[in-house]
Amino acid sequence: MTTTEAPARALDFIREIVEEDLRSGKHQTVVTRFPPEPNGYLHIGHAKSIALNFGVAAEYGGRCNLRFDDTNPEKEEAEYARAIIEDVRWLGYEFAGGEPLHASDYFDQLYEWAEHLVTRGLAYVDSLSAEEMRAYRGTLTEPGKDSPYRTRGVDENLDLLRRMRAGEFPDGAHVLRAKIDMASPNVNLRDPVLYRIRHEDHHRTGGKWCIYPMYDYAHPPSDAIEHVTHSLCTLEFEAHRPLYDWLIENLPVPSRPRQIEFARLNLNYTVMSKRKLLRLVTEGHVRGWDDPRMPTIAGLRRRGYTPASIRNFAERVGVAKRENVIDVGLLEFCVREDLNKTAPRVMGVLRPLRVVIENYPEGQSEELETPNNPEDPSMGTRRVPFSRVVYIERDDFMEEPPKKFFRLAPGREVRLRSAYFVTCTSVVKDDAGNIIELRATYDPATRGGDAPDGRRPKATLHWVDAASAIDCEVRLYDRLFNVEDPEAGGDFLANLNPRSLEVVADAKLEPTVRGAAPLTRYQFERLGYFCVDPDASDARLVFNRTATLKDSWAKVVAAT
Numbered sequence: 001m002t003t004t005e006a007p008a009r010a011l012d013f014i015r016e017i018v019e020e021d022l023r024s025g026k027h028q029t030v031v032t033r034f035p036p037e038p039n040g041y042l043h044i045g046h047a048k049s050i051a052l053n054f055g056v057a058a059e060y061g062g063r064c065n066l067r068f069d070d071t072n073p074e075k076e077e078a079e080y081a082r083a084i085i086e087d088v089r090w091l092g093y094e095f096a097g098g099e100p101l102h103a104s105d106y107f108d109q110l111y112e113w114a115e116h117l118v119t120r121g122l123a124y125v126d127s128l129s130a131e132e133m134r135a136y137r138g139t140l141t142e143p144g145k146d147s148p149y150r151t152r153g154v155d156e157n158l159d160l161l162r163r164m165r166a167g168e169f170p171d172g173a174h175v176l177r178a179k180i181d182m183a184s185p186n187v188n189l190r191d192p193v194l195y196r197i198r199h200e201d202h203h204r205t206g207g208k209w210c211i212y213p214m215y216d217y218a219h220p221p222s223d224a225i226e227h228v229t230h231s232l233c234t235l236e237f238e239a240h241r242p243l244y245d246w247l248i249e250n251l252p253v254p255s256r257p258r259q260i261e262f263a264r265l266n267l268n269y270t271v272m273s274k275r276k277l278l279r280l281v282t283e284g285h286v287r288g289w290d291d292p293r294m295p296t297i298a299g300l301r302r303r304g305y306t307p308a309s310i311r312n313f314a315e316r317v318g319v320a321k322r323e324n325v326i327d328v329g330l331l332e333f334c335v336r337e338d339l340n341k342t343a344p345r346v347m348g349v350l351r352p353l354r355v356v357i358e359n360y361p362e363g364q365s366e367e368l369e370t371p372n373n374p375e376d377p378s379m380g381t382r383r384v385p386f387s388r389v390v391y392i393e394r395d396d397f398m399e400e401p402p403k404k405f406f407r408l409a410p411g412r413e414v415r416l417r418s419a420y421f422v423t424c425t426s427v428v429k430d431d432a433g434n435i436i437e438l439r440a441t442y443d444p445a446t447r448g449g450d451a452p453d454g455r456r457p458k459a460t461l462h463w464v465d466a467a468s469a470i471d472c473e474v475r476l477y478d479r480l481f482n483v484e485d486p487e488a489g490g491d492f493l494a495n496l497n498p499r500s501l502e503v504v505a506d507a508k509l510e511p512t513v514r515g516a517a518p519l520t521r522y523q524f525e526r527l528g529y530f531c532v533d534p535d536a537s538d539a540r541l542v543f544n545r546t547a548t549l550k551d552s553w554a555k556v557v558a559a560t
């Protein structure tokens with residue numbers, strides 16, 4: 001693909017750089033990578049990075065690698081790695097080669113290049129304790145001090161490094177450091193550690209290694225080995241870029257990748273560090289990494305978000321160099337926008353109130369045709385049953401309605417969507433005075449929801465036929481945290497919203513939804529978007545509310 005086929009929208013600064021590099025001939029093919037550490041599930045922040053890395057590669061006909069940053073020997077990465085692969089694919093991206101790559105694939109090469117640095121006098125084995133090293137490093141305002149081991153000769157360094165690798169020393173006895181500048185104003189250049197001793201098996205390389213490269217050492221040459229052209233990362237790596245460049249400069253690497261930093265995504269009403277998300281899971285504040293209240297990709301998927309809605313969100317957020325906080329309302333806006341177009345409508349009643357239509361013949365029933373999406377005739381129609389008893393939403397009836405309440409009330413006529421006009425004739429109560437059902441009449445001349453005389457009730461209600469209704473559980477979600485910045489006070493757990501989940505155990509749905517597979521999405525008319533939870537069984541459907549219909553984003557826009 002040539003650069004002229006790039007999308008017409010305004011280019012962000014990264015796409016500008018990429019286009020310029022293609023135009024100038026610096027690169028023929030764009031290569032990016034997404035480098036997650038398999039120590040947790042991906043979250044919506046990662047989705048921004050994924051959309052950027054895979055998006056740029058796709059737009060310019062290049063490729064994007066999925067590379068697991070597995071420089072830490074980790075025990076339980078299998079589940080995380082599997083989940084990351086699933087999430088990237090679900091978002092609609094395929095990684096180059098169809099297989100993930102691993103930093104650990106390069107351990108041999110990285111080690112060989114470590115010896116290369118030692119041989120050139122650009123790295124040395126330091127034997128200070130961790131505590132001493134910290135003291136020697138200096139501070140942001142004071143330069144560091146050279147370690148007494150900094151002047152070791154090449155042969156001694158090489159011998160020590162090889163013995164480190166051979167397992168002759170315990171953890172912490174020595175480290176390999178780059179020899180750069182202990183007085184640099186950039187602490188990342190004060191002889192950063194390249195290798196440390198860790199007598200631990202690695203899930204992929206087994207017992208082969210007892211020294212492991214630091215992320216800062218492993219990342220630049222890994223990019224170079226993969227011929228990554230643009231190594232896109234978040235702003236906190238900006239101060240590491242001089243080290244990135246130093247390594248690319250001083251190692252005999254096969255290509256010269258360029259690191260470019262962009263602002264990470266921050267979202268209000270949530271936390272996004274994997275460590276904090278892990279606490280939510282392990283301490284039981286949510287049901288798992290894929291709990292629909294979690295900002296994880298797996299949680300959003302289970303909640304009913306579509307891949308397109310998340311990609312659109314990432315695109316709207318854009319790519320910039322300055323950090324800001326995005327309103328979670330924008331994410332909700334994006335899923336509503338997509339589901340409004342794609343989710344078929346059904347009727348469901350969350351808090352049912354029985355209505356007995358006394359002039360409808362007992363034992364009779366009929367099917368009424370209703371559009372699957374009134375705004376999109378191409379989505380077709382379906383037939384919903386109707387008979388003598390229907391359920392309406394409890395909130396849609398008031399015995400003594402205030403002025404602006406136009407829905408059902410005694411003596412008042414309303415339209416049942418796609419069905420008939422009904423008039424409430426009386427209210428039946430139990431001994432305690434609670435309403436248990438309504439009595440009503442219907443006008444047979446209004447079949448389909450229109451009156452021949454042109455009269456129009458002020459309200460149209462959703463309803464479900466009682467005889468054929470499907471009982472199901474509906475889980476209504478609210479924000480997991482009740483403050484915009486849960487981390488502000490120090491203890492984010494103190495800001496958990498105790499009402500983030502409300503379970504409605506006895507909702508009634510029209511029979512259209514029978515047998516719907518997990519993750520099937522609907523709009524429940526007048527209520528919101530819902531999707532089938534994987535907990536559903538043939539015996540019992542369970543729905544998650546993805547989003548209400550209320551457009552809180554419009555309010556956000558109006559307020560700003």
Ligand code: ATP
Pocket residue numbers: 034035036037038044045046048049069232233234263264265266272273274275
């Ligand atoms: P956490 O801080 O939650 O542990 P991380 O940055 O350590 O996240 P990685 O697995 O290392 O997680 O991230 C993989 C990639 O995703 C990195 O390139 C990182 O810059 C990017 N990334 C992580 N969080 C965000 C975010 N909030 N916005 C944009 N990109 C992000």
Ligand code: MG
Pocket residue numbers: 037
């Ligand atoms: Mg990281």
